[in-house]
Amino acid sequence: MRWAPPAGGGLAEVRIIAADPDVAQRVAVVLRQEFVCDEPRSYPTGPDGRGTLLHLTVDTRRAADAPSAPSPWLESSRSQGRRSHTDEPG
Numbered sequence: 001m002r003w004a005p006p007a008g009g010g011l012a013e014v015r016i017i018a019a020d021p022d023v024a025q026r027v028a029v030v031l032r033q034e035f036v037c038d039e040p041r042s043y044p045t046g047p048d049g050r051g052t053l054l055h056l057t058v059d060t061r062r063a064a065d066a067p068s069a070p071s072p073w074l075e076s077s078r079s080q081g082r083r084s085h086t087d088e089p090g
Helices: 021-034
Strands: 011-018 035-037 041-045 051-063
Touching (some): 021 035
16 A cells, blocks of 8 residues: 545645654644644654654644634544554554
8 A cells, every 4th residue: 555645635644753752742732723633643653662653634724723614624534543654553
């Protein structure tokens, strides 16, 4: 299976890799303040498994503080397991 970009214009798949899980979470919080995002999926990473990889889908078409209209791509998104990229755990 090959990776393909997310369906729909304006969507971006974002990976945050950090040695400290708190650092990765802070970056995700900043993204979520600016854009509508799905829930980040978290995986251990690094040679000792102590690092963190956060993966989330960002909708750049609408700012997080925009009036909340239903977001069909979030409502119809696949389950977390089916959204994982082939090169990610899970």
